[in-house]
Amino acid sequence: MTSTVHRGQKPKLSVAEMRLKNNRLGMTIFQISWIMVFLALIVVNWQLRFSYAEWPPAGVAPFDPLLPFAATLALLVSSLLVKRGLSALRAQSLGGFLMHWRGAMALGIAFMAIIVYEFGSVSEAAMATQYGLTMRLMTGFHFLHALAILAIMLRVYRSGAGGTYSGDEHDSWPVEGAAKLWYFVTVAWIMFYVVLYWIR
Numbered sequence: 001m002t003s004t005v006h007r008g009q010k011p012k013l014s015v016a017e018m019r020l021k022n023n024r025l026g027m028t029i030f031q032i033s034w035i036m037v038f039l040a041l042i043v044v045n046w047q048l049r050f051s052y053a054e055w056p057p058a059g060v061a062p063f064d065p066l067l068p069f070a071a072t073l074a075l076l077v078s079s080l081l082v083k084r085g086l087s088a089l090r091a092q093s094l095g096g097f098l099m100h101w102r103g104a105m106a107l108g109i110a111f112m113a114i115i116v117y118e119f120g121s122v123s124e125a126a127m128a129t130q131y132g133l134t135m136r137l138m139t140g141f142h143f144l145h146a147l148a149i150l151a152i153m154l155r156v157y158r159s160g161a162g163g164t165y166s167g168d169e170h171d172s173w174p175v176e177g178a179a180k181l182w183y184f185v186t187v188a189w190i191m192f193y194v195v196l197y198w199i200r
Contacts, residue, residue, distance in 0.1 A: 023173050031184050038188045040194050041138050048130040055200060059097045061123065063135065065197035071114035072193050078107035079186045082153075082179045089175055092167045094160065097175070101157045104182070108150050111189075115143050138192050145188070149181045 049055040056062050081104035088096030119139050126132030155180045159165065165172040 005180065007070075017170070020170050020173060023177065027177055029091070029181050030180070031180065034049055034184070035188065037131075038191060041104060041134075041141065045134045045138065045195055048134055052130070056126070057129045060126045060129055060131055062200065063118075063126075063197050065193075067114055068118060068197055070194055071111045071118075074107045074111045074114075075186050075189055078104045078111065079183055081096075081107065082182050086179045087176055089165060089167045089172055091168070094163075094165075097125065097160055097165075098157065101153065101160065105153055105157065108153070108182070112143060112146055112150070119143070135196055137197060142189055142192055144187075146185050149185055152181060153178050155178060 046071065081100045085097045085100030085104060088094075088100060119136055122132045122136055126135070156174050165175060170175070
């Protein structure tokens with residue numbers, strides 16, 4: 001018995017199509033809701049800075065944006081490699097996917113190494129003020145997210161190397177989902193970078 005589709009009616013989605021649609025919707029909702037948490041930290045930062053006559057407070061040197069700029073650049077290139085890796089997988093190029101994904105993870109690790117250095121190099125003078133404390137809160141919060149998502153990317157990479165994904169969008173949702181999470185990490189960091197290192 002075959003089902004007929006009447007004019008004006010949308011054809012019914014298969015189970016796999018419905019699952020993919022739900023995954024994408026869930027990811028979008030997650031990204032929108034979680035970016036609100038990062039925005040809330042930015043608002044907290046602004047509220048604290050307006051409680052001081054100067055920002056950074058007197059006697060505290062401003063954070064140098066140069067090294068974090070290198071970290072930001074590494075993260076942006078990493079996201080580009082993630083996008084290319086996903087496109088390579090969609091084009092049935094497993095080797096291209098694995099190569100781009102490895103590069104993305106390596107740059108992600110470089111990014112996190114710089115953030116750890118920045119976190120540890122906050123001066124005692126800065127740590128005696130909200131200027132240093134909020135910087136550590138924001139960078140530490142972001143670092144934990146980047147670390148968790150990098151772990152997901154590593155798992156996806158291992159699955160890909162094991163031949164789990166064919167490149168079809170339905171069975172390669174974990175790759176797409178991990179890519180979207182990494183884009184989220186990138187966008188969140190760019191916001192933090194501007195607030196922490198450029199807005200005085």
